[in-house]
Amino acid sequence: MITPENRYLVAFSDYLVTQKMVAENFLIYYIDWVRKAYLHVGKSFEEVLLFDEENAFLERLKLNEPAWKVTQAKQALGLYSHFLESQSKVGRSAAHAYDAQWKLCVDLMQKRLRGQQKSYSTEKSYIQWVRRFYAYLHGKNPAELSEADIKHFITSLAVKDKVAASTQNQAFNALLYFYRNGLEIEPNIVGNTVRAPNKQRLPVVLSQIEFKSLLDQIEKQFWLMTAITYGGGLRVSECVRLRVKDIDIDQGALIVRSGKGDKDRRTVLPECLIKKVKEHLDKMIVFEKTPSPQTMQKFAFFDVIITLHLALIVSKKAGGCERKNYIFHHPFFTSKTM
Numbered sequence: 001m002i003t004p005e006n007r008y009l010v011a012f013s014d015y016l017v018t019q020k021m022v023a024e025n026f027l028i029y030y031i032d033w034v035r036k037a038y039l040h041v042g043k044s045f046e047e048v049l050l051f052d053e054e055n056a057f058l059e060r061l062k063l064n065e066p067a068w069k070v071t072q073a074k075q076a077l078g079l080y081s082h083f084l085e086s087q088s089k090v091g092r093s094a095a096h097a098y099d100a101q102w103k104l105c106v107d108l109m110q111k112r113l114r115g116q117q118k119s120y121s122t123e124k125s126y127i128q129w130v131r132r133f134y135a136y137l138h139g140k141n142p143a144e145l146s147e148a149d150i151k152h153f154i155t156s157l158a159v160k161d162k163v164a165a166s167t168q169n170q171a172f173n174a175l176l177y178f179y180r181n182g183l184e185i186e187p188n189i190v191g192n193t194v195r196a197p198n199k200q201r202l203p204v205v206l207s208q209i210e211f212k213s214l215l216d217q218i219e220k221q222f223w224l225m226t227a228i229t230y231g232g233g234l235r236v237s238e239c240v241r242l243r244v245k246d247i248d249i250d251q252g253a254l255i256v257r258s259g260k261g262d263k264d265r266r267t268v269l270p271e272c273l274i275k276k277v278k279e280h281l282d283k284m285i286v287f288e289k290t291p292s293p294q295t296m297q298k299f300a301f302f303d304v305i306i307t308l309h310l311a312l313i314v315s316k317k318a319g320g321c322e323r324k325n326y327i328f329h330h331p332f333f334t335s336k337t338m
Contacts, residue, residue, distance in 0.1 A: 008045035008046055008084075009031055009034065009035065009045060011083075012031065012034065012079075012080055012083050013027060013031055015083045015086070016030065016079065016083075021079060022079070026072075029072060029076075030072070030075075030076040030079065031076075033072065033073040033076035033077065034076050034077060034080045036057075036073075037049065037054070037057045037073070037076075037077055040056075040057045040060070041053045041056070041057060046084070047084075048081055048084050048085075048132065048135055049077065049081070050132065050157075050161060050163060050167070051125065051128050051129070051132075051167075052163065052164070052167045053161075054074075054077055057073075057077075058070055058073060058074055061073055084135070085134075085135055099139065101141070101142050101143070102134055102139070102142055105142050105178070105182035105183055106127060106130055106178075106182060108181065108182050109126070109127075109130070109177065109178050109181045109182035110123065110127065112181040113126065113177075113181075117262070119262060125170060125174065126173075126174040126177055126178070129170070129171050129174035129175060129178075130174065130175070130178050130182070132171075133149075133153055133175055133178070136153050136156070137149060137153075142183060145179075145183060145185070146187075147187040147188055150172070150175050150176075150179070150187060153171070153175070154168060154171060154172055154175075157171055165199065211230055214226075215227065224273070224276050224277070224280060225239055227270075227273055227276070228242075228254070228269070228270075228273060228277075231268065231269070231270035231272075231273060232254045232256075232267045232268055232269060232270070233267055234254070234256065234267070235259070235260070238256050238259055241257065241258070242254070243257075244281065244284070247269065247277060247281075248269070249269070249274055249277060249278065252268060252269045252270075252271055252274065253266055253267065253268060253269055254266070254267050254268070254269045
């Protein structure tokens with residue numbers, strides 16, 4: 001039940017009903033997801049969750065909850081973020097006067113991101129940081145923005161929100177790009193900005209013995225994906241994008257397309273997996289009713305829906321949230337560079 005003390009949650013409930021965004025029988029679940037997220041992060045309900053804070057909650061949720069609940073929680077947090085923006089301390093009539101100008105600036109930035117062929121994840125991240133910046137400034141006139149606004153925002157991330165150095169650097173790069181390509185201002189940001197310390201951490205990885213033990217516990221439909229991810233040093237996103245044409249059985253190689261930095265690379269296909277790969281291809285041919293070789297080359301090597309569950313399965317089998325899918329990627333490239 002919503003207690004009188006949580007006036008923001010009460011107001012959020014009224015907001016959802018008034019705007020007809022959620023059916024009344026689902027209302028209690030949306031409120032509950034917001035409450036759980038804020039308790040997990042340790043923030044007060046009047047503050048907007050940062051991108052990494054929201055992601056941390058959702059990633060933890062994936063360990064114990066089905067996908068549809070995670071989706072519902074994500075929707076609830078998105079709606080709550082919009083609700084907080086609508087409840088800005090600055091009068092909305094004043095803020096609305098500049099909303100159109102902000103939108104024009106963001107649209108211009110987005111066009112240049114796409115013109116420079118930046119990745120979709122970069123575009124999404126940059127736009128989200130601009131939205132946070134907008135909320136922090138309470139809809140200030142974009143024509144009046146200065147270098148000081150960036151300094152104050154970046155400093156607040158380190159001092160008040162205590163974000164990681166990588167998160168603060170991401171926010172800084174996003175706003176720097178926004179100033180240059182959205183506002184068309186060249187900011188001179190030097191000093192007087194508190195930056196989060198950049199700490200060096202060794203990656204948490206699995207040994208070969210641990211990995212073999214992990215493979216023994218993996219369900220049959222995930223076994224080949226897990227083995228190829230480890231053997232080829234792939235990220236899960238790279239595993240998802242593998243096509244039949246990217247599997248070079250004769251030379252024992254995998255071709256990774258549009259990897260990190262939008263670069264292609266060639267990596268190994270372990271010899272011990274070639275028989276399993278051939279069997280998987282034979283099953284695909286039967287399932288697809290013997291397609292032409294040209295058509296077959298375009299098919300995804302793995303079922304995308306199954307692949308999206310790989311990170312969750314591996315994380316559980318590996319024994320907790322610390323050991324995630326990237327434990328396969330680190331040892332491969334570390335050994336190659338030693």
